[in-house]
Every structure is written in structure tokens, then in C-alpha cells.
């Protein structure tokens with residue numbers, strides 16, 4: 001009896017996993033169809049070397065935000081321009097540096113405030129953005145960037161998806177494949193040394 005129950009539970013679990021896997025494959029297919037050029041570009045690939053939150057890379061974070069944006073729009077039956085939403089979601093954090101690694105010149109202390117502008121500049125340089133895509137990238141940090149209020153439903157969906165993904169990454173509910181420990185430790189030391197040198201220089205100049 002117990003064996004039969006166990007077998008049934010295992011089969012249900014397997015079916016659940018299979019549905020989940022199929023769902024993710026379908027979301028990935030949609031993303032590839034809408035933005036294959038972005039996924040394969042060197043700059044976007046380089047974001048695999050940058051950490052977003054926890055051990056999640058910026059690359060995986062952006063793909064996750066795109067997937068969740070599609071899921072939200074489907075679940076809530078929100079009519080939207082799917083392709084633009086996906087492209088905007090992939091490019092929303094296209095700032096192309098690791099914000100955990102600063103130096104005395106660019107400490108990235110205010111990264112949360114200024115990175116949407118940098119991402120927009122980089123994305124405008126590399127792609128012909130539509131007004132919706134621009135809105136998604138520029139406004140995704142609202143309400144932190146108080147005056148940059150999303151003006152289209154695609155931007156509202158992406159900013160919501162971004163917050164949810166960021167929360168799960170920050171509390172380590174979801175995991176990525178980023179190498180945080182070694183990179184951060186080394187570069188933090190470099191940063192601290194550069195900062196110390198800059199302070200000493202200022203002190204010497206003031207004397």
C-alpha cells in the first residue's frame with residue numbers, strides 16, 4: 001500500500017516537474033524569437049560575468065525578468081506589445097559593469113539611482129529602441145527614481161517583475177551560477193586600497 005502511494009507521489013512529482021520544464025522551455029522560445037539578436041550579442045553575453053544580487057548574474061537576472069514579465073501579462077490577461085516588453089526586459093539592466101566592484105573614481109554608491117540612465121545610453125547605442133523599450137529601461141527603478149514614472153503597461157509589468165526577481169535573488173530564494181566570493185573579495189580589496197590612497201592624497205594636498 002505504502003509502495004503504491006510512494007509510486008503515485010513520485011509520478012505526480014515527475015509530471016509537475018515536466019510541466020514546469022515545458023513552461024520554461026516555452027518562455028525561452030518566446031524570448032529567443034523576440035530577441036535572439038540581443039541574447040547572442042557580445043555585450044549581453046558579457047553580463048554573464050557580472051553579479052546582480054546574491055550569486056545571480058545580470059544575464060540570468062534579465063532573462064528571469066523577461067520570463068516573469070511574460071508570465072504576469074498572460075496570467076493577468078494584460079494586452080501588451082510582447083516583443084517590445086521582452087526586449088525592454090532583457091535590456092533593463094544593460095549597464096555593462098559589475099556594480100559591486102567600484103574604485104575611488106566610480107564607487108557605484110548610487111548605482112540604484114543612475115544605472116537606468118546608463119543602461120538606456122548603452123542600449124540606444126547598440127539597438128534601435130522603440131519608445132516603449134526606452135520607457136521600460138529608463139523607468140524600471142521606480143519608485144526609487146521618483147520622477148521617472150512608467151508610462152506604458154509594458155514598463156509597469158517589467159518594473160513589477162524586476163522587483164519580485166530582485167527580492168528572491170537577494171534573500172537567496174533563487175540561485176544563479178555567478179562566482180561571487182573570489183571576485184568580490186579581490187576587487188573589494190582593490191577598491192579599499194584605491195580609496196585609501198585617494199584619501200591620503202587629499203590629506204597630503206590639504207596640508
Ligand SMILES: [Fe+2]
Nearest residue numbers: 092093115140
Ligand atoms: Fe535595474
Ligand SMILES: [Fe+2]
Nearest residue numbers: 061092093162
Ligand atoms: Fe533588474
